[in-house]
Amino acid sequence: MEPSSRLERIQLNKATISFDDRFTLSEIDWIIEPHQHWVITGTNGAGKSALAAALAGVGKIEAGTVQGLPKNVGLVSFEAQAELIAKELKKDDADIMDVISLGTPVSEMIFEQCQDPELASDLVEKFGLTKLLDRAFRKLSTGETRKVMLIRALSSKPDLLILDEPFDGLDVDTLAMLQAHLASIIDTVPMVLVLNRFDEMPDFITHVAYLDKDRSDKERLEKKRGDKKRGDSGRLAFTVERQDEAAFNELYQLLHLKTTDLSVPEADPATKLPALDPSQPLVKLKQATIQYGDTVIVDKLDWTIEQGQHWQLSGPNGSGKTGVLSLITGDHPQCYTNDIFVFGFQRGNGESIWQIKQFIGYVSTALQWEYRVSTSCKNVIISGFYDSIGVYTKSTDHQKKIADQWLELLGMQERSDQPFNKLSYGDQRLLLIARAMVKHPPLLILDEPCLGLDDMNRQLVLALIEKICAGKETTVLYVNHHTEDKIKEIDNHLALEKNH
Amino acid sequence: MANYFNTLPLREQLAQLAKCRFMYSSEFADGVDALKGKKMVVIGCGAQGLNQGLNLRDSGLDVSYALRPEAIEQKRQSWKNASENGFVVGTYEELIPTADVVLNLTPDKQHSSVVTAVMPLMKEGACLSYSHGFNIVEEGMKVREDLTVIMVAPKCPGSEVRAEYVRGFGVPTLIAVHEANDPKGEGLALAKAYAVGTGGHKAGVLMSSFIAEVKSDLMGEQTILCGMLQTGSILCFNKMIEEGVEPGYASKLIQYGWENITEALKYGGVTNMLDRLSNPAKIKAFDLAEELKEIMRPLYNKHQDDIMSGHFSHTMMEDWANDDANLHKWRAETAETDFEKTPAGNVEITEQEYFDNGILMVAMVKAGVELAFETMTAAGIIAESAYYESLHETPLIANTIARKKLYEMNATISDTAEYGCYLYNHACVPLLADFMKGIKSDVIGKGLDVDDNGVDNARLIEVNDALRAHPVEAVGAVLRGHMADMKKII
Numbered sequence: 008m009e010p011s012s013r014l015e016r017i018q019l020n021k022a023t024i025s026f027d028d029r030f031t032l033s034e035i036d037w038i039i040e041p042h043q044h045w046v047i048t049g050t051n052g053a054g055k056s057a058l059a060a061a062l063a064g065v066g067k068i069e070a071g072t073v074q075g076l077p078k079n080v081g082l083v084s085f086e087a088q089a090e091l092i093a094k095e096l097k098k099d100d101a102d103i104m105d106v107i108s109l110g111t112p113v114s115e116m117i118f119e120q121c122q123d124p125e126l127a128s129d130l131v132e133k134f135g136l137t138k139l140l141d142r143a144f145r146k147l148s149t150g151e152t153r154k155v156m157l158i159r160a161l162s163s164k165p166d167l168l169i170l171d172e173p174f175d176g177l178d179v180d181t182l183a184m185l186q187a188h189l190a191s192i193i194d195t196v197p198m199v200l201v202l203n204r205f206d207e208m209p210d211f212i213t214h215v216a217y218l219d220k221d222r223s224d225k226e227r228l229e230k231k232r233g234d235k236k237r238g239d240s241g242r243l244a245f246t247v248e249r250q251d252e253a254a255f256n257e258l259y260q261l262l263h264l265k266t267t268d269l270s271v272p273e274a275d276p277a278t279k280l281p282a283l284d285p286s287q288p289l290v291k292l293k294q295a296t297i298q299y300g301d302t303v304i305v306d307k308l309d310w311t312i313e314q315g316q317h318w319q320l321s322g323p324n325g326s327g328k329t330g331v332l333s334l335i336t337g338d339h340p341q342c343y344t345n346d347i348f349v350f351g352f353q354r355g356n357g358e359s360i361w362q363i364k365q366f367i368g369y370v371s372t373a374l375q376w377e378y379r380v381s382t383s384c385k386n387v388i389i390s391g392f393y394d395s396i397g398v399y400t401k402s403t404d405h406q407k408k409i410a411d412q413w414l415e416l417l418g419m420q421e422r423s424d425q426p427f428n429k430l431s432y433g434d435q436r437l438l439l440i441a442r443a444m445v446k447h448p449p450l451l452i453l454d455e456p457c458l459g460l461d462d463m464n465r466q467l468v469l470a471l472i473e474k475i476c477a478g479k480e481t482t483v484l485y486v487n488h489h490t491e492d493k494i495k496e497i498d499n500h501l502a503l504e505k506n507h
Numbered sequence: 508m509a510n511y512f513n514t515l516p517l518r519e520q521l522a523q524l525a526k527c528r529f530m531y532s533s534e535f536a537d538g539v540d541a542l543k544g545k546k547m548v549v550i551g552c553g554a555q556g557l558n559q560g561l562n563l564r565d566s567g568l569d570v571s572y573a574l575r576p577e578a579i580e581q582k583r584q585s586w587k588n589a590s591e592n593g594f595v596v597g598t599y600e601e602l603i604p605t606a607d608v609v610l611n612l613t614p615d616k617q618h619s620s621v622v623t624a625v626m627p628l629m630k631e632g633a634c635l636s637y638s639h640g641f642n643i644v645e646e647g648m649k650v651r652e653d654l655t656v657i658m659v660a661p662k663c664p665g666s667e668v669r670a671e672y673v674r675g676f677g678v679p680t681l682i683a684v685h686e687a688n689d690p691k692g693e694g695l696a697l698a699k700a701y702a703v704g705t706g707g708h709k710a711g712v713l714m715s716s717f718i719a720e721v722k723s724d725l726m727g728e729q730t731i732l733c734g735m736l737q738t739g740s741i742l743c744f745n746k747m748i749e750e751g752v753e754p755g756y757a758s759k760l761i762q763y764g765w766e767n768i769t770e771a772l773k774y775g776g777v778t779n780m781l782d783r784l785s786n787p788a789k790i791k792a793f794d795l796a797e798e799l800k801e802i803m804r805p806l807y808n809k810h811q812d813d814i815m816s817g818h819f820s821h822t823m824m825e826d827w828a829n830d831d832a833n834l835h836k837w838r839a840e841t842a843e844t845d846f847e848k849t850p851a852g853n854v855e856i857t858e859q860e861y862f863d864n865g866i867l868m869v870a871m872v873k874a875g876v877e878l879a880f881e882t883m884t885a886a887g888i889i890a891e892s893a894y895y896e897s898l899h900e901t902p903l904i905a906n907t908i909a910r911k912k913l914y915e916m917n918a919t920i921s922d923t924a925e926y927g928c929y930l931y932n933h934a935c936v937p938l939l940a941d942f943m944k945g946i947k948s949d950v951i952g953k954g955l956d957v958d959d960n961g962v963d964n965a966r967l968i969e970v971n972d973a974l975r976a977h978p979v980e981a982v983g984a985v986l987r988g989h990m991a992d993m994k995k996i997i
C-alpha cells in the first residue's frame with residue numbers, strides 16, 4: 008500500500024485482506040470519495056474494526072488492490088487503545104529491578120508528537136483532563152484513556168480520521184462536545200466511524216457500509232482445504248447512501264431484529280456458596296471516600312444494597328463509578344481504609360479477597376483488558392466459577408456442561424475451543440457477561456455491559472439481565488450511560504457527581 | 508562479618524548448594540494459617556515491598572510499613588506507595604517492636620545497616636525475612652539467636668507478583684530457612700504461609716537454601732542475563748557498522764532483537780528458539796554457539812569460582828566502601844558506546860526477521876544459557892535452580908533492553924547485578940575479539956545469502972538431537988510443564 012497525500016479517492020478493488028491467521032476480509036469493493044463521511048456497521052465479528060483498521064494500513068493484502076490510502080491517519084479504536092495500554096504495562100516487566108517505573112504521564116502521551124498543540128490543549132480542557140496531565144497514563148480509567156486517544160488523533164492533523172466506537176463510554180456532556188467538534192471539522196477531513204448503535208449516527212454521515220460474516224465463503228474454503236481450521240471472514244454486504252431513504256430504513260430494520268425467548272442456564276449445584284444472613288444487607292458503605300493525594304474522587308458516600316434490591320449506578324466520567332465498584336469487589340486498595348461491610352464481612356479483619364469475590368459476578372471494560380491470557384472460549388466461561396482470569400483449577404463435567412449451554416445461548420457453540428483473544432471485541436464481551444452470570448452470584452455487577460455490542464446482541468444481553476433480575480437469587484448492580492438501555496426491574500438509582 | 512558460606516565445611520557447602528526441591532500443592536494445605544493474626548511489618552516500599560504487601564493483605568494478613576524517617580518526612584515515593592494504598596506507615600521505633608514478622612525489602616546494599624538498626628527493636632522470638640540472601644550468605648550477617656530467619660523470593664519483578672495474584676494465580680517462588688536461625692523450628696511453616704499469601708504456591712514453589720539462591724542468582728545475572736546481553740549488543744552493533752549495515756537498522760535489530768528471539772525461549776526453550784530459524788541458519792547458529800562456548804567456558808568458570816570463593820562479593824563490597832567509584836565509572840562508559848548512542852531507526856522489522864538476520868544473537872543466547880546452566884550445575888547447584896537463574900529470566904531482562912537499551916537494563920537491575928555485568932563485559936569483549944574477526948553480515952544484519960534452503964540430512968539430525976539432548980531442555984520442559992499445567996488445566 009503506497010501512502011499518498013491527502014484528499015484523494017480511496018479505492019478497494021476486490022481486496023482480500025488478512026489479519027494474522029485469525030480473520031479475513033474477503034473481496035472488498037469500496038470507494039470513498041473525498042468529502043464523504045462513512046459509518047461502518049454490521050453484526051459482531053463481521054470485521055467492522057478490521058475494515059476500519061485496513062484503512063490505516065493494518066493487515067496484509069492477499070489479493071486485489073487498495074489505492075489512495077493517506078499517509079497520516081488518525082485512528083481511535085479499542086484495539087489501538089488496548090495495544091497502547093499493553094505497551095505501557097509492559098514497561099513494568101523488568102526483572103531483578105531496583106525501581107518501579109511510574110509510567111508515561113498523560114501530558115507526554117498527548118503532546119510529545121502532537122501536530123496541533125493549540126487544539127490539543129483546548130481539547131484537554133474540554134474533555135476535563137487538565138487535572139490528570141501529570142498522572143501516569145496507565146493509571147487512568149477506561150473513559151479517560153479513551154479521551155486521551157481521541158485528543159491524540161484529533162490533534163494529529165490527519166488526512167483521514169477513523170473512529171471506531173468513539174462514543175462508547177463517554178458521558179452525555181462529553182459526547183455532545185465530541186459530536187459538535189466532529190461536525191465542525193467535516194470540511195477539513197474525511198471521517199470513517201465504526202458504530203454498533205445505529206441511533207448514534209451523526210447527521211453529517213453521508214454513507215453507510217454494512218458488513219456481515221462471510222459464511223458461504225468460509226464453508227466453501229473449508230471444503231476445499233480438507234476441513235483445515237481457519238479464521239473467520241467477513242464481507243462488505245452492501246453500502247447505502249444516506250439520501251436513499253428506502254434502503255436506509257431497511258438497514259435500520261435489520262439492525263433491530265427481535266430476540267427470541269430465552270432461558271438462563273442453571274447454576275452449578277456443587278459449587279455451593281456459604282449461606283448469607285438474609286437479614287443483613289449485601290453491601291453497606293459508610294462515608295466511603297476515595298482520594299488520591301489531595302484529589303477527592305468519592306466523597307463520604309453512604310450506600311446500602313439490600314438483598315434483592317436492584318440498582319442502577321450512573322454519573323459522568325471521573326465521578327468515581329469504577330472506584331465505588333472496586334471498593335465493593337475488593338480491588339481498590341482503599342477498601343482497607345473505609346468502613347465497608349460486604350457479604351457478612353467487615354473489611355479489614357483478616358478476610359481474603361477471594362472470600363469476597365466468590366459472591367460477585369463482574370463485567371467491565373477493564374476486566375476485558377486484563378483478560379489477556381490465551382485460553383479457550385469455554386474456559387473463559389468456566390473461569391467465572393473460580394473468579395480468576397484464566398483457569399488454574401480442574402473443572403467438573405457439570406461445569407463444562409453449563410458452559411456449553413451458555414455458549415449455545417450466545418450462538419457461539421462452534422467456537423467453544425477457539426482462543427478467546429482472537430475473538431472480536433463484541434464477542435469477547437458476550438463471553439465475559441456469561442462468565443459473570445455463570446454461577447448465579449448473589450451480586451452481579453455489570454459495568455457498561457453493552458459496550459461494543461451490536462444492536463442484536465445488546466437486545467440479547469438486556470433481555471438476559473431482565474431475566475436475572477426477575478429471578479430471586481441475584482441482585483443486580485447495573486452501570487450505564489445510555490438512558491435507552493433501561494432495565495424494567497431496576498428501580499433504585501444512584502447518581503454520582505463529579506467532585507474534582 | 509565473615510562470608511557465611513566460607514565458614515561452612517565442604518560437606519555442608521555441597522549439601523546447601525544442592526538443596527532444591529519442587530514442592531507439591533498438598534504441602535500448602537494450611538494456607539496462610541501460620542501467619543494469621545500475626546503482625547507483618549515490611550521495611551521499604553519499593554518494587555517488592557509494595558506488591559508483596561498488597562498481596563499479603565488481600566490474603567487476609569495484617570501488613571504495615573516501617574520506613575526510614577527521611578522517607579516519611581520528605582513524603583518520598585515509598586511513603587506515597589504505602590500510604591496511598593491505605594497501609595499504616597510508621598518509623599522503626601513505632602512498628603518494629605510490635606512485629607511478629609519483619610520483611611526486609613530494602614535494596615541489598617542497605618541490608619547490613621537496616622538489619623543492624625532493626626534487630627535490637629525486634630520482639631523476642633520474632634521472624635526476619637528476606638527476598639534475597641546476599642546479606643546472610645555473602646556478608647555473613649549474624650542474626651540474634653532467638654530470631655527465625657527465612658527467605659521468600661519471587662522469581663519475577665514486583666509488578667508481575669501483583670498482576671498474577673490479581674488474576675487468581677501467582678509467580679514461581681523460592682523459599683528457604685536459614686538453618687542457623689530456626690530456634691523454634693517454625694521457619695518452614697512461616698515461609699510456606701508467606702508464599703501462599705503472595706500467591707506463589709499456585710505457580711510452583713522451590714524449597715531451597717539461602718546459599719543455593721545467592722550463588723545461582725549472582726551467577727545468572729552477571730553472565731547470561733545481563734553480561735552476555737551487554738557484550739552481545741556491543742559486539743554485534745560494531746560488527747554491523749563495520750559491514751556497512753545502516754546504523755538505525757543495526758540499532759533496532761539489537762534493541763528489539765533480544766526481546767523477540769528470547770520470547771521463543773519462554774515457549775519451548777533453546778530448541779524452540781533455534782527451530783525458528785531456517786535449516787541452514789539453524790546449523791550455522793549451532794556451530795557458532797559451539798565455538799562461542801569453547802571460547803567463553805573459562806570465563807564462565809571464573810565467574811562461578813569467584814562467586815563461590817567470595818572473591819566477587821568481596822571486591823564489590825570494596826567498591827561500595829569506595830562510594831561505588833568503579834560502578835559509576837563503568838556505567839558512564841556504557842552510556843558512551845556507539846550502540847547506546849545510535850537511536851533505533853524508523854524501519855519495520857518483522858518478528859521473523861529478527862531471527863533470520865540475528866543468527867549470531869541467537870547463537871550468543873544459546874551459548875550463554877547453556878554455559879551458565881552447565882557451570883552452575885557443575886558447581887553443585889541443582890538443575891531447577893540453574894534453570895530459573897538462566898533460561899527462565901533471560902526474556903525478562905531482554906524486555907528491559909527493548910525499552911531503552913543498556914541504560915534501561917542497568918538502571919532497573921540491582922546494583923549487584925549491574926556490577927557483575929560490567930565485570931563480565933570487560934573480560935568478554937576482548938576474549939571474543941578474534942572470533943568476531945571472522946564474522947560477516949550474513950550472520951548478523953543481513954541474513955544468510957543462500958540460493959536454496961537445502962541441508963545435509965545427517966547433519967540436521969545431528970544438530971536437532973544435540974539441541975534436544977541438552978540437560979537445560981529436559982528440566983525446562985518439566986518446569987514449564989508445571990507452570991502450563993497450572994495455567995491452563997482444562
Ligand SMILES: NC(=O)c1ccc[n+]([C@@H]2O[C@H](COP(=O)([O-])OP(=O)(O)OC[C@H]3O[C@@H](n4cnc5c(N)ncnc54)[C@H](OP(=O)(O)O)[C@@H]3O)[C@@H](O)[C@H]2O)c1
Binds near residue numbers: 553612
Ligand atoms: N526487584 C526484583 O525483581 C526482585 C526479585 C526478587 C527479590 N528481590 C529482592 O527484594 C529486595 C528489595 O528489592 P526491590 O527491588 O523491591 O528494591 P527497591 O524497589 O529499590 O525498593 C527498596 C525500598 O527500600 C527503601 N530503602 C532504600 N534504602 C533504604 C535504607 N537505607 N533504609 C531503609 N529503607 C531503604 C526504599 O525507600 P526510600 O528510599 O524511600 O526509603 C524503597 O522503598 C531485595 O533484597 C531484592 O534483592 C527483588
